[in-house]
Structure formats: structure tokens, C-alpha cells
């Protein structure tokens with residue numbers, strides 16, 4: 001047992017240390033699921049600090065980003081893409097774009113992030129990935145801390161300082177009907 005690296009012990013896995021073999025399976029299945037939901041997946045060189053973008057028709061990922069982050073970005077940006085092209089969710093985008101009060105905006109933003117995470121979790125389950133719920137949930141919380149830190153300080157925080165584990169599991173949310181159309185290019189949040 002003492003030859004087993006810490007990150008391979010059950011319960012000891014942290015965001016950023018996930019074994020690639022488990023993620024390779026996720027990547028292939030998630031790509032298939034995203035494409036079947038009508039979105040194009042594209043690799044493109046993006047200007048830092050951008051790691052991934054979406055425009056309602058395609059999800060673009062920078063291939064220089066680490067593989068674990070690419071997996072998260074694909075799921076994360078799928079969730080946001082759903083939010084921007086589902087007619088039933090259109091009314092919620094107004095608050096995201098036009099809430100001036102900072103605290104109120106942070107609440108709207110958090111709800112937006114969690115909703116996207118729910119669609120992503122649903123996609124993972126749809127494509128038969130059921131062993132990465134904790135990984136994804138921890139990543140969602142880590143990402144939220146990162147985004148929150150950015151809004152609070154106007155600077156991108158150190159990613160490592162945002163990493164958390166054993167977070168509450170994200171609840172999957174049924175994916176609504178989509179009507180794909182181009183929207184203004186958006187970043188991960």
C-alpha cells in the first residue's frame with residue numbers, strides 16, 4: 001500500500017490530481033454527449049486568461065489547458081451553452097446581465113453557475129459516467145471560489161488556493177429543449 005500515490009487512494013483525490021485514465025473515459029463520452037446535443041467542439045488558441053469560450057453553437061477549448069481542466073471546461077461550458085439557447089431559460093439571462101447591485105449580482109451569478117453545473121451533471125449521467133460526481137462537484141465549488149475571488153478583488157486568484165474537496169454533490173437537472181443560435185461570445189462565467 002505504501003507505494004500507492006496519495007491521489008490514487010479512495011477519498012484522497014483532489015481537484016487537479018485526478019488520474020488521467022478515468023478522465024479519458026469521461027472525455028470521450030462527454031464529447032459524444034455534447035455533440036449529440038447539437039454543439040460543435042473546437043480547439044483554438046485563446047488569449048490568456050481565457051481557457052474556453054462558447055457562442056451558442058460551439059464550445060471552444062484551448063488545448064494548452066491541462067487535460068483535467070479541459071474535461072471540466074467541456075462540461076461547464078456545455079451547461080452554460082444550454083442556458084443561452086434554451087427558450088425556457090431565456091428570461092433568467094436578463095438578471096445576469098442587468099443586476100447592478102453587487103451582492104444581488106453575486107447571488108444571481110451563483111445560481112447561474114449552479115444551474116449550469118446541474119445540466120453538466122445530467123449530461124455526465126446521460127452518457128453513462130456515474131463515478132465522477134464527487135470530482136465534478138468539487139471542481140464546481142473550486143471554480144465558484146475562483147470566480148467569486150475574481151469579482152471580489154478584480155484579479156484572478158491563485159487557482160490552488162481555491163481548491164476544495166468533499167463538497168455537496170451537484171444535483172442533476174433535466175436538460176430543456178434547445179434552439180441553437182449564435183450568441184455573443186462568452187467566457188466561462
Ligand SMILES: [Zn+2]
Pocket residue numbers: 076080113116188189
Ligand atoms: Zn461558469
